[in-house]
Amino acid sequence: MEWKSFLIKYAEIGVKGANRYVFEDQLMKQMRYALKRCEGEFEVRKEAGRVFVDVTSEDYDYDETVEALSRVFGISEICPMMQYEEKDIENIRKEAVAYVGEVYPDKAFTFKVMCRRGKKDYPLDSMEIAASVGEALLAAYPEMKVDVHNPDVYLYVEVRQKIYMYSVAIPGPGGMPVGTAGKAMLLLSGGIDSPVAGYLVSKRGVALEATYFHAPPYTSDRAKQKVVDLAKLVSRYSGPVRLHVVNFTDVQLAIYEGCPHEELTIIMRRYMMRIAEEIAKKNDCIGLVTGESIGQVASQTMQAMLVTNEVCTLPVYRPVVGFDKQEIVDVSEKIGTYETSIQPFEDCCTIFVAKHPVTRPNPDVIRRHEAAVKDKLDELAKIAVETEELIVCRM
Amino acid sequence: MKVYLDNSATTRVYPEAAELMTKVMLEDYGNPSSMHRLGVDAEKYIKTAREQIAATLKASEKEILFTSCGTESDNLAILGYAAAHKREGHHLITTKIEHPAILNTMEHLEKEGYEVTYLDVDHEGRISLTQLRDSIREDTLLVSIMHTNNEIGALQPIEEAGALIKKCNSKTVFHVDAVQGYGKNRIIPKKMGIDMLSASGHKIHGPKGIGFLYVKNGIRLQPILFGGGQQGGLRSGTEAVPSIAGLGLASAKINEGLEQERETLYSLRDGFVKDLLTIPDVIINGREGHETAPHIVSASFRDVRAEVLLHALEDKGIYVSSGSACASNHPQTSATLLAIGVEQALLDSTIRFSFSVFTTKEELDYTVQVLKELIPVLRKFKRG
Numbered sequence: 198m199e200w201k202s203f204l205i206k207y208a209e210i211g212v213k214g215a216n217r218y219v220f221e222d223q224l225m226k227q228m229r230y231a232l233k234r235c236e237g238e239f240e241v242r243k244e245a246g247r248v249f250v251d252v253t254s255e256d257y258d259y260d261e262t263v264e265a266l267s268r269v270f271g272i273s274e275i276c277p278m279m280q281y282e283e284k285d286i287e288n289i290r291k292e293a294v295a296y297v298g299e300v301y302p303d304k305a306f307t308f309k310v311m312c313r314r315g316k317k318d319y320p321l322d323s324m325e326i327a328a329s330v331g332e333a334l335l336a337a338y339p340e341m342k343v344d345v346h347n348p349d350v351y352l353y354v355e356v357r358q359k360i361y362m363y364s365v366a367i368p369g370p371g372g373m374p375v376g377t378a379g380k381a382m383l384l385l386s387g388g389i390d391s392p393v394a395g396y397l398v399s400k401r402g403v404a405l406e407a408t409y410f411h412a413p414p415y416t417s418d419r420a421k422q423k424v425v426d427l428a429k430l431v432s433r434y435s436g437p438v439r440l441h442v443v444n445f446t447d448v449q450l451a452i453y454e455g456c457p458h459e460e461l462t463i464i465m466r467r468y469m470m471r472i473a474e475e476i477a478k479k480n481d482c483i484g485l486v487t488g489e490s491i492g493q494v495a496s497q498t499m500q501a502m503l504v505t506n507e508v509c510t511l512p513v514y515r516p517v518v519g520f521d522k523q524e525i526v527d528v529s530e531k532i533g534t535y536e537t538s539i540q541p542f543e544d545c546c547t548i549f550v551a552k553h554p555v556t557r558p559n560p561d562v563i564r565r566h567e568a569a570v571k572d573k574l575d576e577l578a579k580i581a582v583e584t585e586e587l588i589v590c591r592m
Numbered sequence: 593m594k595v596y597l598d599n600s601a602t603t604r605v606y607p608e609a610a611e612l613m614t615k616v617m618l619e620d621y622g623n624p625s626s627m628h629r630l631g632v633d634a635e636k637y638i639k640t641a642r643e644q645i646a647a648t649l650k651a652s653e654k655e656i657l658f659t660s661c662g663t664e665s666d667n668l669a670i671l672g673y674a675a676a677h678k679r680e681g682h683h684l685i686t687t688k689i690e691h692p693a694i695l696n697t698m699e700h701l702e703k704e705g706y707e708v709t710y711l712d713v714d715h716e717g718r719i720s721l722t723q724l725r726d727s728i729r730e731d732t733l734l735v736s737i738m739h740t741n742n743e744i745g746a747l748q749p750i751e752e753a754g755a756l757i758k759k760c761n762s763k764t765v766f767h768v769d770a771v772q773g774y775g776k777n778r779i780i781p782k783k784m785g786i787d788m789l790s791a792s793g794h795k796i797h798g799p800k801g802i803g804f805l806y807v808k809n810g811i812r813l814q815p816i817l818f819g820g821g822q823q824g825g826l827r828s829g830t831e832a833v834p835s836i837a838g839l840g841l842a843s844a845k846i847n848e849g850l851e852q853e854r855e856t857l858y859s860l861r862d863g864f865v866k867d868l869l870t871i872p873d874v875i876i877n878g879r880e881g882h883e884t885a886p887h888i889v890s891a892s893f894r895d896v897r898a899e900v901l902l903h904a905l906e907d908k909g910i911y912v913s914s915g916s917a918c919a920s921n922h923p924q925t926s927a928t929l930l931a932i933g934v935e936q937a938l939l940d941s942t943i944r945f946s947f948s949v950f951t952t953k954e955e956l957d958y959t960v961q962v963l964k965e966l967i968p969v970l971r972k973f974k975r976g
Contacts, residue, residue, distance in 0.1 A: 414903030452971050543899070549975055 198299045200259060200277035200375075203266065204363055205248040208273035209373060223247060223402075224374040230436065231265040234592065244357070245315055263367055270400050271377075272369030277455075279359040286321060289360055290333035291440055293352065296362055297334055297341075299371040307344035308334070308352055315357035373402035375436050381484040381514065382477035383407040384469060385440070387424045387544045390488030392431050392534040393525050397516035398486045399435035405536040406480055407438050407590075408473040410445040412545040420542035428590035430534045437591040441476050444584060445469075445545055448577045455570030458551045462496050464556050464567050465546075468578055474509050475582050485513045490520055495554040496546075504558045515582055524591050595955040596911045599795075600772060600888055600946035602858070606797040606845055609838040613799060616834040624831050625822065636832045641840025649806055650780050657805045657827055658836050662771040662792030663693040665805040666736075668827070669788040670697045672813035673734050674706060675818055680732030680763065687711040687719050689746070689928040690738050694769055698736075702916040711737075716879045717746025717903045717932045720869055721756055735766050735768020739773030741943060743928040744878040745888030747773075747866055765811060771795055771803075775846040776854060776886055793835065797948070798842030802835035848950070856892040857886035860947060860956060865889060867960040871967055877934060877942065887947040890929075892938040896970045901943055904970065908962045913944045 207224060224249060225241045232250070237257025242249050259277075266275050281292050297304070300414070312327040321329070330352070334341055355361040373561045383395040385407040395405055399434070409424045421442065428438040445468075452464050473485055489497045496505070506513055517525050530533040596604065616637060622630025624638055633722055642653040659665045674684065687699055688710045709727045711719045719737065728735070735744050737748050745777045750768060757766050765787040770779055774789075775796035781789055788811065793802040807813060808828075819828030846853075862881065868874050873894035878884050880965075893901060898914035929939055945959070 414900050414907055417899065417903050450973055548900075549973065 201252045202278045203250040204276040204278045206274040220377050223376045227269050227374050231269050235262050249428050270372035271374035274366040276363040276366050278363035293330045294337040302332040304338040304340040306349040307342045309345050309348040311351050311353045313355045319356050351439050372400035378402035379483040380404040381486045382482040383486040384473050385409050389529050389538040391523050392427045393528045394486050394488040394516050395431045396532050404436050405435045408441045410545045411442050412446045415548040423540050426537050429592050432591045438590045440590050443581050455567050459555045462554050466496050467508045470509050485511050487517045490517050495556045498556050500557040504560050504563050553582040593909050597945045598677050598911045598913045599948035602794045603797045603948050613834040613838040616837050637833050637837040641836045644840040644844040659803045661803045665790035665803045666693040667697050671816050675814040676812045677733050681733045682706045683732045685709045685727050685735040688931040689713050713931050715933050717744050732764045735937040739768050739770040740885045742772045744890040745885030746878050751784040758785050793839040796842050796846045798839040799835045800827045802839045853859050854886050864956045892942045896941050898943050910959050
């Protein structure tokens, strides 16, 4: 079938009240952005509280288009749809037979015709149209059977300015259109978890910026490139990601020199949070996002998170906090970041890691040990913020 | 200051070779198989390159086959010979410290039912001729030994091995992977008992994507690529004329002043090694003086992570490699370093410095000076 239109179904936006149009307009904006990278011309329009995509060019790439739309948060289903100008019932019956003939090569299935009338002056009512179309299908394809309770296929016929016909639904990513919530700062490391965390937060309509801690010569330019690649992969869902690359080496070395070795990672994490928050505030982000999962590593126990959390005033969102590693891996495979995440380049969290880092840090002890070198660290952190490099990542 | 000391990974192309290649691409771009004059002109470049390379080996031009790289040369020699002589035997011999182009090809043949003996090396990376002699059997088809090891610069006793192989089994052929050795050493296959020899363009200031295989007259190979029957059907595919021309020129040029250049490299190397050893806890892997390659220094820096040192040097404009960068970019333990018995703690602390005709004393002095500044700092910040 040569589809030239898509009906876009959205889930949660539908329940929003008076500001529903804000969500719909943002969804359409994100869809247009996603379609810009596809071959062909498209029109995204709203009609009677529904969103449609019409292909306006002669050629386009169906698979590429569906793939692009299936990354737009807010969409629950993408239904490829046919439009017919001729509205009389005989033509609808004829087109329905042709439609089923082409879309379903094997006719041994049960179906139900669902009809809606936007034009109330149409001579037949919805029930009559559905019955007539069903009758025509049964006559054309005797193997087909009607099942009004649990059919294999729902064939939708809508009578509007034109006749719309659709029966196939491709799942979208769900969630809410990016830009309908605020903007958050993602701490992006290069591992498996943080891109997934970014994806999940963005799914709730949140626009993303990201901070990456680079520690040359301990981490290489390839490690940095990997993070840029990950930000680009996440941007396929979230839209452009402004990535802030912070040179963290001097802060790390100063902690190494001035603090107990087993506490190095935890104090380092506190400075990462402080720096990320500083950059977040400068860039109008109203939350931090991390890929932490309770108990995954020493710095992600509840005690450790208590100690790292207390240095921030912004809320810290940890969308994978209750995920097992495999569950995080599953999402990363689904969103296409896994292969990049597992490239073996060292990140700044592991370069000086102690053999036995503290797993239940005491906030008072950590604060006291940090205080010994805090002036110097704060100064170095300030320089790190001031010298950050901004890379805008988009596909 | 930019100091490029990663010449065993790849080298800078001679300007003359780059100019010649540009001319071939823009002006003499014909297909050597075409009947018209442009085709004939293109063919001349190939003939010239064959002559240039053959001259460096005291071989005949018919014995030079162009390939896409050293890896293809190694594959063609081993797979092509094994396939063409599978009725005569199923045994091959190589060493434990070969390049992956040899080791993985051998492994592939093992899966096909061939038997492969891997010769040990001593702590300096040299094979034992006794073990070689004891390994050669009635059904040994081929022995493949690298001329110069790419990681530590160990030189193998090629001439002695060549003679020994012929003495033990006159039917066994001898292949030498000379990707690191060609252009640094005078190699005369007929004199050294070598039947096939692989080399690559980009290690001798020629272009990437081109290599050659010397195949002694009378040695029968089965092709591994099938197509239009170029190069006597042994290597189908339109000849890469610009790259072949560049390779020919680079071969001639690097071999022209070889003896003198070699001595210069040795004296640079000796000085550099002496200076390196003034830094505490530095171990040089492999032999010294003229018993090792003139252009490779493998040094282990205790309590320093190679990757970190590499990036710290890079920050100062000095480009080196850790392990064998030529093979891949993922950190893995080097088979060569393991085979020569480098102690566990030093495996991840080993850096390769490799020189070329463009390397100068000033560059090496600067490198030593930078190392002397960096090493103590890096040793202060350790993992664990």
